[in-house]
Amino acid sequence: xxxxxxxxxxxxxxxxxxxxAELGRTNDKVVALCADLTGSLKMxxxxxxxxxxxxxxxxxxxxxxxxxxxxxxxxxxxxxGTFANFSTGRVYDQIRQSVAYSGKNVKICASxxxxxxxxxxATHQILEDIGLMKMLPGMTVINTCDYNQTKAATIAIAExxxxxxxxxxxxAVPNFTSEDQKFEIxxxxxxxEGTDVTIVATGHLVWEAIEAGEKLAEEGISAExxxxxxxxxxxxxxxxxSVAKTGCVVTAEEHNYLGGLGxxxxxxxxxxxxxxxxxxxxxxxxxxxxxPAQLMEKYGLNSASIVEKAKKVMARK
Amino acid sequence: MPDTQHLKDLxxxxxxxxxxxxxxxxxxHPGGSLGCTEFFVALYxxxxxxxxGFDMDGNGEDVFFLSNGHISPVYYSVLARRGYxxxxxxxxxxxxxxxxQGHPTTHEGLPGVRIASGSLGQGxxxxxxxxxxxxxxxxxxxxxxxxxxxxxQEGQNWEAxxxxxxxxxxxxxxxxxxxxxxxxxxxxxxxxxxxLRAKFxxxxxxxxxxxxxxxxxxxxxxxxxxxxxxxKGKPVAVLMHTVMGNGVDFMMHTHAWHxxxxxxxxxxxxxxxxxxxxxxx
Numbered sequence: 001x002x003x004x005x006x007x008x009x010x011x012x013x014x015x016x017x018x019x020x021a022e023l024g025r026t027n028d029k030v031v032a033l034c035a036d037l038t039g040s041l042k043m044x045x046x047x048x049x050x051x052x053x054x055x056x057x058x059x060x061x062x063x064x065x066x067x068x069x070x071x072x073x074x075x076x077x078x079x080x081g082t083f084a085n086f087s088t089g090r091v092y093d094q095i096r097q098s099v100a101y102s103g104k105n106v107k108i109c110a111s112x113x114x115x116x117x118x119x120x121x122a123t124h125q126i127l128e129d130i131g132l133m134k135m136l137p138g139m140t141v142i143n144t145c146d147y148n149q150t151k152a153a154t155i156a157i158a159e160x161x162x163x164x165x166x167x168x169x170x171x172a173v174p175n176f177t178s179e180d181q182k183f184e185i186x187x188x189x190x191x192x193e194g195t196d197v198t199i200v201a202t203g204h205l206v207w208e209a210i211e212a213g214e215k216l217a218e219e220g221i222s223a224e225x226x227x228x229x230x231x232x233x234x235x236x237x238x239x240x241x242s243v244a245k246t247g248c249v250v251t252a253e254e255h256n257y258l259g260g261l262g263x264x265x266x267x268x269x270x271x272x273x274x275x276x277x278x279x280x281x282x283x284x285x286x287x288x289x290x291x292p293a294q295l296m297e298k299y300g301l302n303s304a305s306i307v308e309k310a311k312k313v314m315a316r317k
Numbered sequence: 318m319p320d321t322q323h324l325k326d327l328x329x330x331x332x333x334x335x336x337x338x339x340x341x342x343x344x345x346h347p348g349g350s351l352g353c354t355e356f357f358v359a360l361y362x363x364x365x366x367x368x369x370g371f372d373m374d375g376n377g378e379d380v381f382f383l384s385n386g387h388i389s390p391v392y393y394s395v396l397a398r399r400g401y402x403x404x405x406x407x408x409x410x411x412x413x414x415x416x417x418q419g420h421p422t423t424h425e426g427l428p429g430v431r432i433a434s435g436s437l438g439q440g441x442x443x444x445x446x447x448x449x450x451x452x453x454x455x456x457x458x459x460x461x462x463x464x465x466x467x468x469x470q471e472g473q474n475w476e477a478x479x480x481x482x483x484x485x486x487x488x489x490x491x492x493x494x495x496x497x498x499x500x501x502x503x504x505x506x507x508x509x510x511x512x513l514r515a516k517f518x519x520x521x522x523x524x525x526x527x528x529x530x531x532x533x534x535x536x537x538x539x540x541x542x543x544x545x546x547x548x549k550g551k552p553v554a555v556l557m558h559t560v561m562g563n564g565v566d567f568m569m570h571t572h573a574w575h576x577x578x579x580x581x582x583x584x585x586x587x588x589x590x591x592x593x594x595x596x597x598x
Contacts, residue, residue, distance in 0.1 A: 031453070055449065055484075060476035063442045067480070070382075070446020073431050074454055075374050078446075093436050094473070098443055102423050102433045 001217035002192045004210050006146075006176040012168035012204075013111040015147035017042025019154025020079060020109075024050045027077070027158055033068055034081045035061045040170075041081035041111050065091045068106045069098040077158055078106050084113035084167060085126040088133060099163050100136040107157050108133075109166045113143070114254035115282070115299060116171045116204055116292040125287035131259020133165040134232040140185060141232040143167040143253070143261075145206035147175040149229060152183035160185055167203065169254075171292045174207045186230045188238035194224035197310045198242040198249040202228045202261050205252035205280065205301060212306035223310060231261050236268045243269060248276045248313040252306055254296075257281035276316035278309035324533050326594035327398060328358045332564045333597060334394035334407055336587040339578040342411040345419065348574040349465065350391035352496050352559040355533045356463065357395040364540045366458060371401055371428035379458045380447055382432055384440020385465035385494065386420040387576065392430075393417050398595070401429035407598045438471025440464060441491060445481050448489045459547060460489045467499030470508050475520070481552040482521025490543045492555040495530070498572040517554045530559035565590055 023030040024046045032046050033055040047054040057064035061082055068078035080087065087110035088095070099106045110129065117125045134141045140162060144150040150168050157164045177189075191206070192213050201209035206227045213223040224242050228235065243249050249269070251262035257279040269275050282299050296302045331354050339345035361367070365379040383392050390410065397404045402416070409415035416425040420435030432443050444462035451458060468474070481489065493513065501507050510516075517524045523546050527539035539555060546553045561575065562568025565587040568579075579587055 052453065057480065058476075058483075060480065062439075062473040063445075063476035063480055066439050066442020066473065066477065067446035067449065069432065070443040070448070071450045073374060073380065073443075073447045074376060074450025074456070076450050076453065094439055094442075097433050097436045098439050104432075 001213050004176045004191070006174040008175060009172035010147040010175045011170060011172050012144055012147055012150040013040070013170060014042050015144070015150030016109055016111065016154050016166070016168055017045060019151040021045035021049065022155060023158050024053070029075060029077045030079065030158055031055065031071055031076045032079045032081065033057055033064050035059060035064050035086065037082050040083070041109070043081050061086045061091045062094050065094040066098050069102060069104045072104045072106060079109050080106065081109045081111070083124060084110035084129045085124055088129040088165070089126060092132060096136060100139050103138065104163060105161055107164045107166060109154070111168055112170045113167045114169060114204070115287045115295040115301065116169050116254065118170065118292045118295065119289050121289040122286040127256045127282050127287065128259060129167065130231055130253070130255050130261065134264065138162060139232065140164045140230065141167070142185065142230050143203040144229050145203055145227055146173055146177050148177045148179050148181060149183065152181050153229065156183040156185060169204055171204070173204055176207065186233045186235055188235035189227040189229065190238070191225040191227050192223065194222035194246065196222045196246060197314050198224045198226065198246045199252065199306060199310065200226045200228050200239060200249060200261065200265055201252040202231060204254050208301070208303040209252055209306055211303035212310065215303065215307050216310055221310065221314070228261060231264055234264050234268060236272070239265055239268055240272050243275045244273060247317045250278045250280060250306060250309045250313055252280035254301055255281055256284055258284055276313050278313040280305050280309055321534055324358050324362060327362065328354050328533060329591045330593070330595040331358060331391060331394045331398065332591045333588060333593060335390040336565065336579055336584055337597070338390045338394070338407055338410040340584045343578045344411060345390055345578060346387040346576045347390065347578065348498070348561040348568060348572070349385065349388040349494060349496070351565060351568060352531065352561045352563050353388055353391055353463065353494050354564065355531050355536045356492065356557060357391050359533055359536045359540060360461060361395050361399045363537050364544070365461060373431060375431065376454060376456055377458065380431065380460050382440050382444040382447070382460070382462040383421060384434055384462055385437065385468050386434030389417070389419065389421050392421060396429040402427060404598045437465070437468045438473040441474050441477035444489055444491065445477055445486055448486050451488055459544065462489065462491045464491060464493050465499070466493050466495045466497060466510060466513070467504050467507070469493065469510060469513070478517065478520045478522065485550045486552050487548050487550050490540070490547065490553045490555060492557050494559055495556045496559045496561040498561045498575065500572065500575050502572055513556055521551060522554045523549070523551045524554045524556060527555060527557040530557035531563045
């Protein structure tokens with residue numbers, strides 16, 4: 001098992017803030033909008049350095065999405081920022097008509113996704129957003145795993161012409177990917193080559209997958225671990241190639257098993273090379289209050305759960 | 318005053334286009350389209366500063382957004398007759414493989430359209446975003462938008478109206494088609510709008526009313542007055558009093574023709590009341 005280390009834990013939302021700030025300095029077409037969560041989204045640096053290119057929408061997310069769509073007409077590249085719940089479900093029709101169907105170059109950037117929002121509870125813990133966004137024709141869906149990757153993704157999506165949903169989170173997580181990485185939309189990242197089971201993980205579950213791989217290695221199980229930061233378009237080739245070798249797969253995500261990464265992988269396999277699959281995801285449930293670690297354990301979204309599902313899926317081969 | 322006879326002839330021809338388009342496919346929205354015919358004819362031929370041809374960004378020209386997308390027949394007719402696409406293409410309205418979808422969209426690349434609309438209440442926000450882009454680009458051209466009065470029941474409008482005044486977006490003229498009708502009946506019966514003028518003013522907008530929204534000279538004068546009100550730190554709203562179904566007597570003063578097409582006999586009457594002026598498509 002390849003060794004991964006990190007100097008410190010940082011929140012992925014800070015990676016977004018850093019990436020946005022860099023875009024502010026390098027691309028004068030980039031503008032940013034926020035719905036009264038500038039601090040939570042780490043957008044202060046961009047706002048302070050580019051006050052004329054920052055738009056405070058207030059607690060009015062529907063208007064914010066419309067403003068962003070309008071700003072593209074005239075050549076701007078708008079980045080909207082609010083919590084994932086308010087970035088998707090609350091404004092689904094606005095995104096559908098004014099952004100996706102209209103083909104507008106809007107970057108919908110969503111923090112506090114999933115259970116790791118923690119104590120605020122289920123009203124704010126959206127576990128359906130990947131599904132909502134991936135169903136929209138033309139929408140690119142990205143869920144990054146650490147600070148460096150989130151920063152790189154933020155910068156990369158400015159160069160992509162078309163709507164993007166970029167999902168990240170609140171808790172501090174190991175920052176293990178390289179600082180100077182090149183972020184390629186739609187390209188899987190191979191973290192560890194293995195032969196017994198494929199683990200395909202996204203977002204905060206990527207580090208858990210690495211830890212799971214280490215535990216499995218101690219037991220003599222060789223896990224191939226793939227970091228899927230882009231859920232749509234999915235790197236089907238990488239997944240099919242891996243599963244052709246290992247014969248089974250575990251998918252891991254901080255999202256409902258209905259509509260998430262796991263279903264995209266299952267669809268890919270069923271259409272090309274059916275293989276046993278197990279899901280590490282929430283099982284069609286809402287979340288609740290608690291610390292991020294408590295929640296991830298209670299809902300089975302951690303390395304222990306990945307290890308258990310890996311053994312289970314291998315037995316089904 | 319400009320040569321309004323030509324514009325009146327154009328308006329009559331547009332009304333013919335509208336009823337013929339919806340009759341052919343037995344669907345579409347003639348009522349609001351007829352009521353806004355003078356507005357569109359005036360806007361695209363007398364009021365807005367426009368480039369020849371079309372590009373999405375609309376830099377260096379005025380830009381229009383239709384929020385109440387269901388009145389696509391009048392929009393398509395006026396765009397075609399302004400030269401954005403061939404007039405013959407009006408034949409394809411609502412047909413399979415057409416650029417003239419039931420509600421306007423950018424998806425099929427129809428020149429003149431910059432945003433999809435149809436799901437109501439979204440156009441004000443989009444228009445404001447485009448107005449902000451014009452300011453960033455130091456482009457002193459204006460953004461025009463049109464909204465149904467019933468459409469103002471959608472809450473997103475009031476988010477946008479609040480935003481526009483707070484941020485002094487003074488390069489926009491948002492016109493409300495104030496015909497007081499919607500699908501289920503009069504706005505007073507369905508969900509009363511109250512004192513619309515007072516509401517816009519309370520939100521910090523300058524408001525102008527066009528009492529005769531189906532008189533092309535009154536519409537031109539009103540829109541030019543609205544234009545003179547821009548650039549003064551406040552967004553501008555125009556409450557344009559119109560008659561739904563205007564120009565076809567049996568369609569007027571009722572919500573019945575909001576989304577209903579005429580039959581063959583009714584079409585004949587409508588065309589008789591609007592004789593061909595510039596040539597049918």
